[in-house]
Amino acid sequence: MTERRIYLEDIPLTEAQRRLAAALQAAGRWEPLGVETVPLDQARGRVTAGPVWAALSAPHYHAAAMDGYAVAAAATAGASERTPVRLAVSGDGPARYVDTGDPLPAWADAVAPVEVAQTSGPSAQPEAIELQAALAPWAHVRAIGEDMVATELVLPANTRLRPVDLGALAGSGHATVSVWRRPRVAVIPTGTELVQVGRPLKPGDIIEYNSLVLAAQVEQWGGVATRWPIVPDDLAQIVAAVRAAATEHDLVLLNAGSSAGSEDYSARAVEQVGTLLVHGVAVRPGHPVIIGMTAGQAGVPIIGVPGYPVSAALTAEIFVEPLLARWQGQPAAAPPTLPATLTRKVLSPLGDDEYLRVTVGRVGERVVATPLSRGAGVITSLVRADGLVIIPRHHEGYDAGATVNVRLYRPLETIERTLVVIGSHDLTLDLLAQRLAEYSGEGGPVRLASANVGSQGGLIALRRGEAHLAGSHLLDPETGQYNLPAIRRYLPETPVVVVALVGREQGLMVPAGNPQGLRTLADLGRPEVRFVNRQRGAGTRVLLDFELGKIGLPASDIPGYAREEYTHLGVAAAIASGTASAGLGIAAAAQALGLDFVPLFKEQYQLVIPQVYADSPLLRPLRAALLDRTFQAEVAALPGYEVSGMGTIVAEVP
DSSP states (O other), rough: OOHEEEEHHOHHHHHHHHHHHHHHHHTTOOSOOOOEEEEEEEEEOOOOOOOOEEESSSSSOOSSSSSEEEEGGGGGGGGGSSSEEEEBSSSTTTTTETTTTTTTTTTOEEEEGGGGOOESSSSSSEEEEEESSSOOOTTTTOOSSSSTTTTOEEOTTBOOOOHHHHEEEEEEEESEEEEEOEEEEEEEEOOEEETTTOHHHHHHHOOOOHHHHHHHHHTTOOOOOEEOOOOOOOHHHHHHHHHHHTTOSSSEESOOSSSSSSTTHHHHHHHHHHEEEEEEESSSSOOEEEEESSSSSTOEEEEEOOOOOOHHHHHIIIIHHHHHHHHHOOOOOOEEEEEESSSSOOEEOEEEEEEEEEEEEEETTEEEEEEEOOOOOOHHHHHHHHHEEEOOOTTTEOOTEEEEEESSSOOOOHTEEEEEEEEEEOTTHHHHHHHTOOOSSSOOOOEEEEOHHHHHHHHHHHTTTSSBBEEEEEETTOOOSSHHHHHHOTTTTTOOEEEEEEEEEEEEOOTOOOOOOOOOOOOSSTTTOOEEEOOOTTHHHHHHHHHHHTTTTGGGGGGTTTTTTHHHHHHHHHHHTTSSEEEEEEEEEHTTTEEEEEEEEEEEEEEEEEEHHHTTTTTHHHHHHHHHHHHHHHHHHHHHEOOOTTTTTTEEEE
16 A cells, blocks of 8 residues: 555544554553552652552551540549549559640540640649540540551552642552553654744744644653654654654654655655554544554554644644553543534534634623634644534534534633633733733633624624624714714614723834835725735724725725735734735734834724623623723833723713
8 A cells, every 4th residue: 555545545533543552452552551669759640550558557556636635534434514533644544645646555545635624733744634524435536547447448550649649658658659651752843944942043944843742742641751853854864763762662753744745754754664554534633644653563653743733732632642541541531521602603524523623701691612713733723722622524514503512621610701702803902811811809810712803793793692792993984983883783682881992093004114105095006015904894994995985996906905814913914924015904013013004094992892791790800900000001002002091981882
């Protein structure tokens, strides 16, 4: 079977997992990898390789549970306020002073606490005590084996050790514990274009960080990771690296070069060192996964991890985590799941299992899931993701409003403290997210999860009950008002509060030095200009169309008008990269990427909040932040912003 035919076979995930399992079983690598004994101070997080039985009882003697006097309970019989019992204090009884934890004398079976024992004689060395109540046998005594008895089971096999478990092991007489050996995993990054982080970059260079992510995942899952130096796109060097890594490791992760391009050598390298089992799995992201085994009876598994960062991280979750868990006597991770309402329609390739990243928050009585960017190279989508929605192969996707199960990355309590913002993009929201993350008032920090779909999309999301608030700057061409006419049009049955956030300057973002000398919107009609626009429904796009109509410039006369970006920073990035020479946006985005800015218009960016949430506990930290002078000063320091009305109520629309 040739390499390319194997890749085009594109097998189902379950078949890929079956082939890996069969190969590991044949090589004797399907069970835990061996046992080692470690001292308790190095055992946290390790997994017991067998049952642990108590070597001694705890406590291993009858111990005083309180400060007081050891006595024989029978000697206190009949004691009352009217007929107290007097006992002499001496080393041989009938009473002897003991501190908490002291062993009881052989003749004693109870302790009279100091607070109930009346003493006579010098306070330091009383001659006798009087008791006004009888004591029951073993009162205030920790009897032998109260905690555990010698030979009792302390911990079963395959227990991942917690701090309290270490205390139980020590208390039962163990200084060491036998645990499964941690799997050793080599992570080999490949690619001539890769450079280490911190090195100078030139066009075409790519910072190598996949090995950092993969190694951290391995460590998180209980393995020991070794990050290999970057290996260039050279078959002989890749083969040598894999062979060297396989001699000292239980698993080799070969990163990048797993597709079928002219410089993708991973599959051929696996064939040269052993057997290629799989090249291509029907999952997205992570399509070109490679699975193989080195030669020999006890072969070492090799997983060729795709080079795109999202594909790499998800491939590790799908294939590496379950394997490392098995090698440590553990079941594969079973993250909590939560039913949620999908906010947007998603289509999925029919032949693949798709792992869709989503943000999640509770809005009213519903939990909503908002899809993030699906690009395999967008690692920030994993950073922002609250969980995954798995769309099974042969399924076309889900409609907006469908109920889906989300595999959560974050704790449920974090989801409950998530403020869902859908609408227009503004840099102030990033500052606001940081301020809410630092909130220390009632309920603790609040996480702000935002989706940039434009002002119009934000109002529609509010109408569908998918967000707590929306950022909007929709200009009404007929009245010249911001937001209110659009709110009445899109939210006729939803009472809302409109809160001022910022006044902003909108203008032309252009390369440093403004080489084309752009000064007005009319200049966008020049043939040498390459414009980049915002998406339909964005407030900036509405403003642009309104102003173009005023000057009589047809959109069809603007080169690049149809090219769309979803954020101001996206527009700025297109200009900074040289693929566009102008775009309408805000001054802060231009400054962030070193562009020049030609101011043209002033506008109002406001927050639209449904009345039902306006005074809710989740919104209070946000309202407080907007009225905080320190926060206002932080926003005012950004170019093109005016904050005099921040936090004030502009209107209440019934």
